[in-house]
Every structure is written in structure tokens, then in C-alpha cells.
Amino acid sequence: QQPVQSPQAVILREGEDAVINCSSSKALYSVHWYRQKHGEAPVFLMILLKGGEQKGHDKISASFNEKKQQSSLYLTASQLSYSGTYFCGTASNAGNMLTFGGGTRLMVKP
Amino acid sequence: DSGVTQTPKHLITATGQRVTLRCSPRSGDLSVYWYQQSLDQGLQFLIQYYNGEERAKGNILERFSAQQFPDLHSELNLSSLELGDSALYFCASSVSSLSGGGTDTQYFGPGTRLTVL
Numbered sequence: 427q428q429p430v431q432s433p434q435a436v437i438l439r440e441g442e443d444a445v446i447n448c449s450s451s452k453a454l455y456s457v458h459w460y461r462q463k464h465g466e467a468p469v470f471l472m473i474l475l476k477g478g479e480q481k482g483h484d485k486i487s488a489s490f491n492e493k494k495q496q497s498s499l500y501l502t503a504s505q506l507s508y509s510g511t512y513f514c515g516t517a518s519n520a521g522n523m524l525t526f527g528g529g530t531r532l533m534v535k536p
Numbered sequence: 537d538s539g540v541t542q543t544p545k546h547l548i549t550a551t552g553q554r555v556t557l558r559c560s561p562r563s564g565d566l567s568v569y570w571y572q573q574s575l576d577q578g579l580q581f582l583i584q585y586y587n588g589e590e591r592a593k594g595n596i597l598e599r600f601s602a603q604q605f606p607d608l609h610s611e612l613n614l615s616s617l618e619l620g621d622s623a624l625y626f627c628a629s630s631v632s633s634l635s636g637g638g639t640d641t642q643y644f645g646p647g648t649r650l651t652v653l
Contacts, residue, residue, distance in 0.1 A: 455639075468626070470642070517638025521638060524581060
């Protein structure tokens, strides 16, 4: 069963912050975050493994709450280049395939 | 540029036809994954190969098949095409052999856009 992402879409002004959530009905082993621009390949952002660690680089970070079976992606001080569709992919154990959520469309306006 | 290459970039064909999509993984990567992305939809995992062997299967139709060759490039064959097969087909690669790629960073190629008329 695919993870559920929320919100489905969000519009921001440059410099604003956003949070994208990814929830699963299954116990999670890993969560993978990707950003995809229209018609292009998904670009890897980060992987989080169970253990509740938080990761980040630059102004994009993510958390993984194993107990709640969810992950959140935090985008701070958004830039125009952050626009695109964000997908989370989840695996319930190390040997499982990734199941991707339906995506969250993010648009950053000047 | 992820280092994963896919050809062709675009493919237009008719219902009932057969096509082959090609993927070359990043240098050093042994696993290749195929995904289908229909219009405005998420990514659906089709199949994974590791070093020439099938490792994991997703919701791949019987009309679809794949293989990975000794030089590690992979081909996805789609036959008896239907209108609903129109989609973006992505190939991704990773280093590891773990089936399904639950812990691996997967790097995606630019995709092949298939249009079935």
C-alpha cells in the first residue's frame, strides 16, 4: 500500500517555509525523498533509516518518526529552485522495494 | 546528471506493437530498477535486476519483460501495447544487491516517454 503524502499541493512565496508529510500504514524501515521537475528525472534528496534520525543539507531537512510511521520534509527559506513535485518512497524492510507516494506539488513564487 | 542514461528519449507507436527501452546504469552500479510513471501519477516499481539476475518484481504486467546483460545495461520490453501503457518509463541504478533497494540510494535516468496511439 502506497504512503500518503500531504498536502497534495502548496504555493509559497520565496523565503517562506514548508513542511511535507509522508505517512504509512505499515511499519517503516526507510524513507527516501526525491524532487522531480516536470518531465524530468526524480532527483535524490535524502534517505532516512529507522531509528528516528533527522537529516539535512542546506535548507532542506527531514525527520523520521518510526513510532508514528511517518516522515516529514522541511524546506526553509524556500527558493524558486525548490519548485517541483516531492515524492517520498518507503520500504518496510531492507529487502523491500520502494513504494512511492502520490507526490506533493510545490510552487515557489517570487 | 545522475550518470544513468536511457534511450530513446521519446517513442511514439501504435497499439499492438512491441518496443524496447534501454538503460545504462551509473559506472559501478550493479542494480537496475524500472519504474512506470503515468500522467501526473507517482512512480510504480516494475522490476529490479542485479548483476544479470532478477531480484525483485513489482506490479509488472505479463506483456512486459526485462533483462540485464553482462555489460550491465538493461532493456525493458513492452509488447501488445495498449493506450494505457502510455507513460514515462524510468530506469534507476544503485550499488547494492539488496532486493527491492529499500536501503539504497537510487539514481534515476532521464526517462523514456512512451506514447501509444
